[in-house]
Amino acid sequence: MAFVAPAVGLLLQSTCSSFTSTTRRAAVPRGVTRPSRAGRVSGPVMSATSATSAAAGVAATGTDAMRILLPEKLSDAGIAMLSDGCEVVKDYDLTPERLLEVIGDYDAIIVRSATKVTREVLEAGTRLKVVGRAGVGVDNVCLPAATERGVLVVNAPTGNCVAAAEHSIALLCSLARNVAAADATLKAGGWNRGAFVGASLVGKTLGVLGFGRIGREVARRAKGLGMTVVAHDPYLSAESAATAGVTASSLDDTVAAADFLTLHMPLVDSTRNLLDARLLGLAKPGMRLINAARGGIVVEEALLAALESGAIAGAALDCFSQEPPFKFPESVSAALAAHPRVLATPHLGASTKEAQEDVAIEIATAVKSALNGEMVATMINAPVISPEVLSVMRPRALLAERLGALAHTLSGGSVSGDVTVTYSLSNDQEDTRLLRSAVIKGLMQPGLDVPINLVNADGVARERGLQVTEVVRVVDSTGDGAVSVEVKGAPTLEGRIINGAPILTRLGEFEPDLKLEGTMLVYAHKDQPGQIGKVGTYLGEQHINVSYMGVARGAVGGVALVMIGLDTKPTAAVINHINSLVADQSMPPLLLEF
Known part of the structure; x- marks a missing residue:
């Protein structure tokens, strides 16, 4: 599936929610530090479980x-x-x-x-x-x-862009030529041609407020009718407007220039009650208004007053602040819908x-x-990540999440204070939002009921005051996507993507080669003969099959890290018995499930 940026224009003005960092990225070869905020979280000790979504989506x-x-x-x-x-x-x-x-x-x-x-x-x-x-x-x-x-x-x-644009043009033409009122008069037995003298569109100026997909479609059709188009949108540049054959202008100037004014923006905080008495007061005498966007963009009391005074010649409204208006008979919406100078349709823009x-x-x-x-x-409500970035980052995000989950478990189920995450990337400008979200999910999800993903990870972390620092270690393009996580109260963890799989390559002083998948038992034992045999024999007696076993040694004669892959989950009694057999208390048996 191809990914493109979400709709631009007024939609992005106040509806997109994304994490904002004040950190600067310095282009230095050894590392780039980027602090962000996150919080104290505590919860029960539990297995390091992670979803395959790696914080990228919301799969259950x-x-x-x-x-x-x-x-x-x-x-x-x-x-x-x-x-x-x-x-x-x-x-x-x-x-x-x-x-x-x-x-x-x-x-x-x-x-x-x-x-x-x-x-x-x-x-x-x-x-x-x-x-x-x-x-x-x-x-x-x-x-x-x-x-x-x-x-x-x-x-x-x-x-529905084309449908909405077509309905707007239909309202424009009908309003200009009094089509609805003339039709109603004729059906009632009348024939009063002089009462329905209209206005030509050729040479008139159409003001377009909101120049996203629908606004552009409306402008294209209006130009075909011989109209001049002036548009306002906070994201519309003069160059982009010129390419579309329209003139970009300020909000006030667009309203003042329009013979007909059409609205094409979402209803958000910045557009609510946008067209008020002040703006309507800038309009040319006899200006006509078309709103097939959202009720609430226009201050209906101001519009009604302008229609009553004749300052506004007419309005074509497909939407109202209160819908359907007849359910609110005392409302201004109902008064507008029934007004003789208003052409009203029941929210048909996409119909x-x-x-x-x-x-x-x-x-x-x-x-x-x-x-x-x-x-x-x-x-x-989440940032869009390009398919190119996503294809590279998705396996790294899985690694980051599982390292975070392991860190949560190794810290005793309580994550607090500073967390440092280090990435090996090809340049310090790479997008790390997905990786950061994955680490936060791994660290914090076991202690929370609210699901954590790319949508809310930064907000959840920020709410709880956890101090997260990101460090980018610049490597060449053949780098293996290493990620390390340092959490207070837990050994430093590092992993890499090897043959597409998340591999744990450092756990404190040890350098294991452990695939973070399936069920495994990890513990430390004294580095002396007979230790592995005791555990293997005992697991066999308990009918628990071993899928793999690995040992990462520290100093000779000291302590070694043991990693045993299991086909079935051992009971607490089994784990406790292994602890009594061989485990070094510096790291008792830990059951991990991925």
Whole structure:
């Protein structure tokens, strides 16, 4: 699957959540230190277990099929994709109260615009891993709560772009020529042509607020109608605008220049109530407004006042602050929907058969990929990592996570103070977010109920005050991806990727060659004859098969590290007996499971 950057423009202005580091990367050959913040975590001593997702995605363990809830309709094509390997439950009559009751049974939920995925819903969704938004805007999803809980939010930003642009143009033309009012008059038996004199579009200026995918599609079509297009977007450069055949301008100047003004931005904190009385006061007399984006971007009281005074000639609205307006008969939304100078449609921007199918396929693909632990191009609350970087970093992330989990166990289940992670990379500018998240997951997951992954690892660490320092050791391009972890109260750990597998190459003073996979028993014994034989004989008596055995020696006659791979998990009584047979108390038997 090809990965691309998420939708640009106003969407990224305040919805993307990623870790911000103040650390500087110095291009020095021996090492680069990058501090970040993380916290004190304590928990019971437990085996060093890690998921194969290596903090990259949100794949669940176990053999049970993933359960996906659809509280709103999705096309058959999307449902068919989801049903291949997942259990899909359609419940289109869920009340908010009922949603809170059932969400704990699902791994994913896919919503459109009606269902609100609130903080309460996310907290009740104890097994929830993915929220899919079948469309562009995610204002009905509580992103901070999703990020805190490690729930990945994905959307479908491309499937309905053309449909939304076409509906905006349809509203533009209908508003200019009074189509809806004329039709209603004719159907009522009237024939008053003089009351519906319209405005030509040729030579007029269309102001476009928000120049993402949909805004660009609208501009392209408006230029075909002979209009001049002026656009405003915080991420739109003059060069990019010129390439699209439009003029980039400030917010105020775009509103002031427009004969027709169309909105194409998400509803986020920075755009909420954006078009207020002040901005509307800058408009030309007789300007007409089209909003097929989101209710709440326009201050409806200000728009109603401008329509009543005649300062605004008309408005075409596909969305309202309160939907559907008739359910709120005393609201300004209802007054606007019924206003004679307003052309109103019931949120039809994405409502074409083709768009519904495209969106369903796009969101189904994203949700299934996320559930499988894959990186997804349309992640909203996690940084996108390119496929090139991901292919290199994924095995290293698995190594980093397992080293972190081992460090947690060796520290006695309590991680506190400073943690230093050293990477061997080809240059000091390589993206280490995935590796950092993996280490944090390994170190902290055993002591927490909230799942840790790329979505929330930095936030979880930062909340708990753990001081993490990253050091980049620059090596040539043939480097083996070595990672080391130093934690207070545990021996230094180092590992490498060898033939694609995570190998432990240092544990304190020892230099083992241990694949961090499967079930193994690790302990120290006195380096003298007969020690290995005692343990091997005892394990045989207990019908526990040994898959491999390795010894890493310290000083001759001192202490050696023993690593025994086992086909079955030994009981606590077996481990205790081995401890009494040969173990050196500097490192009693430790059961590891990966």
